[in-house]
Amino acid sequence: MKKLIVGIVSLLLAGCLGYPKNVEPVKGFELEKYLGKWYEIARLDHSFERNLEQISAEYSVREDGGVRVKNRGFSIKEKKWNEVVGKAYFVGEPDEGYLKVSFLGPFYGSYVIFELDQNDYQYAFVSGPNKSYLWFLSRTPTVSFELKEKFQKRAKALGYKTEELIWVKQK
Secondary structure: OHHHHHHHHHHHHHHOOOOOOOOOOOEOOOHHHHOEEEEEEEEOOOOOOOOEEEEEEEEEEOOOOOEEEEEEEEEOOOOEEEEEEEEEEEOOOOOEOEEEEEEEOOEEEEEEEEEEOOOOOOEEEEEOOOOOOEEEEEOOOOOOHHHHHHHHHHHHHOOOOHHHOEEOOOO
């Protein structure tokens, strides 16, 4: 758990806000449709998620109008669940998939949804403040080969190091 928090703090301090060149947040974003549970399908490696599998994120509305973010993953080394709760707020307009997220105090990092299944919000491609942060999220713990391929092609075209992707074991 300590490792997870230290890693998240590192992300927030290193990147802060902003997003990578050629990456644009989705427009027409609807928070109500995004709320709920998402499974991490793939990511680039970071110490705060290292050796974790069965990773998920749950989003719900906070009393202050922000978003409650609960990240959870099973540590294969420690043989236990790690969980951390944070908060997120829109950076610009609420119909743009660009939020700032914090897991510790006043430090925020970017959460940029750059592709989203606009029909029923079944998958999302998410970036952090730079191209060393990348996630593929899905409403289901597994996805089709075609969707994995779509994610890889889109991320590679934007300049992410797709050869370094970690495909998360979801059990």
